[in-house]
Amino acid sequence: MAKFFDWLFSKKQEPTAPTQDVANTAPLTEEQIQAIVNNQNPRFDMQQLIASCGQSVGKQRELNEDSILALTTTMAGNSGNLPFGLYIVADGMGGHQFGEIASNAAIRSVAGYILKKFHPYLFQVKTDTMDESFQEIMLEAVREAQKMIQREAPGSGTTLTAALVIGQQVTVAHVGDSRAYFIFPDGRIDPITRDHSLVKRLEELGHITPEEAVNYPHRNVLYRALGQGELLDPDIFTVAFPQPGYLMICSDGLWGVVAEQDIVRSINEAPNLQRACQNLVTAANTAGGPDNISVILTQLIG
């Protein structure tokens, strides 16, 4: 039956084909992909999770203390289609106290823990339901990373913003002042994480205004960081992936330097995610690049 339709369909198409532009048969150009993405409600059979990253040491630091990890897998078939992605930004701190060791340990430890947990359910044929929730796994991953950092680089610390994307759900684990944003095609940009920084807390308490916060001298002082303190209470929550829209995770080398509206513009003006990430890094460097810059940009299409 299907073959019959194919035959019928191709037969009908043939006479009109020569009159059409040849370029239409080539792979879609970036502009065409973008046009589809910008379409208000694109519908595809298969959902596609795509991601890109950018990183730079910046203009004023010699050492890159940021670490990023981005992992995207596609599994689609008769048994369904389950986008799976893990995106982590960690911004190590302490300068002389080995921030780069901490941020590196954080991304590896968190990703290792999560992948180990999911391996039997994703990459083996197994039908049991997982007896732990996404949020419990994230919490345990963060706690493991905490132990690892205290062992490997005592005294140091790192921020951690990790997003686990499964299906259309984003489960975020967050400590410190790296940020995750939802960015929408209409120009809205919503931070979905809350900074664990002194300046944010002072702002929340009403001791300083948001304008004062921008120029506050100790903007980079955190009250909660991975590797610090005995009781770590990361923020963990699950939200729906913005569709259409982007999930962006970045360190303060980007959000502290480039205004939110400029971030949106960089993304909307770029032909694709890779270029968007490059533009964001360039924007931060153009603005002086005072700190390490890391950004991960992801999109769920379909």
Place this chain on the structure above:
Amino acid sequence: MGSVYRARDMHFPSVAKLVAVKEMINSAPDPLVRQTIVQNFEREANLLATLNHPSIPRINDYFTLDSRSYLILDFINGKDMEAIINETNGFLPEDQVLGWAIELCDVLDYLHKHKPDPIIFRDMKPSNVMINHNGDVILVDFGIAKTFQTGVKGTMIGTEGYSPPEQYRGEATPSADIYAMGATIHHALTRRDPRIEPPFSFAERPLRRINPAVSAELEAAVTTALEYNPDDRFRTAAEMKQALMGVAKKTGALVRMKAATSPLTQTSAIKPLWSFKCEDEIRGTPAIFQGVVYVGSYDNNLYALNAADGKFQWKYPTDGGIVSRPALYDGNIYFGSEDKRLHVVSGRSGKVVWTYYTEAPIRSSPRIAEGHVFIGSDDAYLHAINLNTGRLAWKFEMADAVRSTPYVFNELVYAGCESGDFCAVDYRGGLKWRFHAKRAITSSAVGTNNAVFVSSMDSALYALDPRNGWVLWRFRLGKPSISTPCLADDLVIVGAADGFIYAVDAKNAKEVWRYRTEHQVNSSPVVYKDSVYCGSVDGYLYSLEYRTGRLRWKFGTEAAITGSPLVYDDIVYFGSTDSRVYAVLA
């Protein structure tokens, strides 16, 4: 990162001189890190050697051996304050905490007056305060105490929660120790661990609001120590000590105030608009349609009552108890009975339209969607029955009795069963996904686009991905639950057999509030306007503010309430196992 051993000093072989050996294992692979650690360690040793105060442990020796460093200190026979706080039921007596605080101020004063540079302890908190066998305080863990020097920008140090705002800026001053001192007293008197509260939030939880037994004088002193602005605090530890001594003098003479018991909200004041007595218990939930309340009873009848005055309209007899909630569609009433049948009755006349047989009693409530009635049965099938013909469209086999009410959302039918399986089935009866809880899922699900919420007899409230059944989060209830959750804003509200009604944040599974009733909560909560309504086996129907969980009122019946209330037009209708249907003003 380090262990402390109790050891015997063999320099004195004929006596048992006990010492504490603090061991630090240097596991850092990076040579620079290792060096920093050893330097920190030696700094602590050298600092301790220069001090002499009864509340500071004396140092006997120190050495480093390969990757381990050791500090030999006087042995302290006692416990740390944090352990004492945690092991005490209720609050520690004010006198006891006040005594410790005065001694701590004394040792802080000693450290701050240290020459040539003052020593800032920087890490004052209950776990760094030992209480010895005499009840005296000893300050331990000088790991990060250091002589005064302006902090390095960005360096985080100190214990989150106890540290003042300026310490995060890297400023370590005597005033920072005074703040941490206040935070330590606050923790000891309230049992609220500041490390899990937002920073600098002490002002939001004054001592006496949490522990009314604390004197106003002590609260005032602690508030001063915890002032946000360093200039508003006690200027020196000595000044704080004076203030605390003043508190002790004043309150010592006074008879302790008894903890004020919170006044009970009026309960007997509420009169029902009407009540109606059936011949047996009501375990199910009413439904309302065009001014008529329909409710099933364990006396086998479905009753139709006038919603305005409770006057009997008609009853329809079945051959088994009715424990579920009727569904309404197109003027007909659909309900299951323990006589194994789904009955469809005209709402106006009470005459039967059609019935449908399953193989076992029906305890599930019907759900109507897409031209079908979906209902579970103890015969372990989920049945889909055509509304017009009363014929089976399909049935889906589950592992055990289906008492959960099917939930229809996004073109899927969700239902749990007594084996703990929870399935999502498409409109053709095909399994979409299956989730397995450790014990029965008797309650029904509710959902949003992002999550399906369901409680289980395994004492958990689950949030599942509606598309694939993965567990987003689970929230531990104190006991099993058969209560169906309800949603209000970003809250999921559910009852459990531990007697609590819980409100949980739908995004992050954090408890927002809980309310304790006197017995199991098997009823499903319902939100109407600002309130959540829920029954309890203690016989009361509760009305709570749904944002805060504060009691608005409760209404007593003669027996357990296991069904759920129905709220319509500012009136709450519910049944009780005292056989009555009640109508109460919301």
